[in-house]
Amino acid sequence: MEVKVVSKESIKPSIQTPHHLRNYKISFLDQFTPCSYIPVILFYNAEDNVDEFEVPQLVVKKSLAETLSYYYPLAGRFKDVHYSIECSDEGVVYMEAQANFNLSEFLENPDIPFLNKFLPCNGNCLQPCYNQPLLALQTTTFECGGIAIGVCMLHKVVDASTMSTFLKTWAKLSHGEGDETLYPDFTSAVSLFPPIESLPIKFQRNSEDFYFQGSKSPMRRFLFESKAIKALKANTSSKTLPFPSKIEALTAFICKRIATASKSLMDAPKTLLITHAANLRPRAEPPLPQKSFGNLLWLPFAFYDPLDTNMELPDLAIMLREVFAQLTAENIKDIDSECTFASINELLESWSTIENIKIFRFTSWCNMGLYDVNFGWGKPVWVAHMGDLPDAHVRSKQQFVFLESACREGIELWVASDDEEIRVLEKDSEFLAYASPNPSIICITKI
Incomplete structure (x- = not known):
């Protein structure tokens, strides 16, 4: 080819x-x-x-x-x-x-x-x-x-x-x-969110350290079919959170399996720092137009200790929901304050120097209408992310992207990482009971 x-x-x-x-x-x-x-x-x-x-x-x-x-x-x-x-x-x-x-x-x-x-x-x-x-x-x-x-x-x-x-x-x-x-x-x-005119160089460097690292990273694709998602939502539900979203259930499940992999690899596994990009447009008051141009994202984060045996799937989903719930309209208005900027800078600097923390970044592109982009010859039969992150470039750290499947009934997970935990994950029988590694693109004639 x-x-x-x-x-x-x-x-x-x-x-x-x-x-x-x-x-x-x-x-x-x-x-x-x-x-x-x-x-x-x-x-x-x-x-x-x-x-x-x-x-x-x-x-x-x-x-x-x-x-x-x-x-x-x-x-x-x-x-x-x-x-x-x-x-x-x-x-x-x-x-x-x-x-x-x-x-x-x-x-x-x-x-x-x-x-x-x-x-x-x-x-x-x-x-x-x-x-x-x-x-x-x-x-x-x-x-x-x-x-x-x-x-x-x-x-x-x-x-x-x-x-x-x-x-x-x-x-x-x-x-x-x-x-x-x-x-x-x-x-x-x-x-x-007006810009800061005299942005410290150190802030930029800390920000780049948060997002990027060296070396090549293979891309992996997994498909969670609708039946698997339904089962995971049932396993993740609780009295506190009876109806977790698809993304909450999937994120909780993936983090749980990564934590299990981490424990199998080392006696003292690193604490997982889980971030999940949140769209601020519908959360602002009043809500911002969907066609607002630019980056209107924030990165809520949570820490997860793999050695915490009391943290089960429902607990992880509750933790994720609580983190997102903190993005109130009032808190969004404070994002550009001097106090918030100082806190972000301090966090970025600390995360780049603490060796026992590993960052896993999640984002969802579901429900964005990518499968509705029609130039006149029909809708896409498949929307894909990208291939391997290349060598000899400073590439993104551990990244997890959710995309709708070609049939619109499932969700694809795109993972960019070469860390040991991910290599264990792709062979994990409990993970593979729900996730299919890189299957054929089907339902082509149904679009």
Whole structure:
């Protein structure tokens, strides 16, 4: 199998950005977010791609330029990485590639490391933000006519929710559905979380230590089918929390199995620091628009001692629910205070120096509408994350991403880590009783 890039160009907004919008200030939450690309790949079947008079690449290129007029900061560049983007219409990277095999061959036996061939750049690796493209895209055409759209968006500017909203806008514009309602909200994030103009260099270094480490890391994919999720929710429920969410149940179960693996590896296993990205948009008062641009995320965290024999699945779910419950509207307003900033800086510094703590970072991309991104040739038959995190780059620490399955009935878990605990986990019979390692992509004809 081979994927060959045949062209690379810069796509600029179809309408020039007005002078008064040429400087876009990022928020404090953007400043706290790492400078790395969020990767996602959308695969589309060959059936009914477009009519005979239109070529898919021409459709997506034209609508991409129109979308950038709505999302004009993405066509700019960081000139002051801690503070603002110069919206200079320099454009985004757009690549076209050809695959010498059929999409069905790949979906039947998905090669996870090979997924990076469908992406325009390295994802989840520390990048220099200054003068970097904020968005890169790659369309790959298969021999059967199927298409993959690989997207890399700079996390310093957007979160997964903004990425999803951008993709849905891009798809709508490909149908000629542009109107005023598609414009993103560029004011909410910076108004609620104004940037810190003199951000200490030490804070940036501590933040990078929290997110990144060296060495290559393989990516693993597991599928939890609906029946397994239902069973895990039942096992996780309690009088205190009778109806845990799917993500709460899955996170509790995974953490429990990681803790068991940790205990089997060492006499004094490290304490697990569990973080789970929380979308602040619906939690603010009043709620922020879903199309609010930027990073509107916070990282609630909890500590879990693997030697705590009293901590069972229901207890873990309760702990996770309590951590999220602390994100009240009042507490959200205090995030950008000097006191909060000082506390974050102190925590980041302590976590980077304490050797008996291991960080496991969870995030969910479920219910974001990624399977609804339709450019005119149907909805995606599969939405994938990425392949292995490459060697010779500073890559993301232990990361767990939840994505809806191709059938929408299950949930996929994407794990980026080469730690001993994960190698034990993927052979753990109790874990594998619920999780299927990298199965074929089925239900293709049901989408």
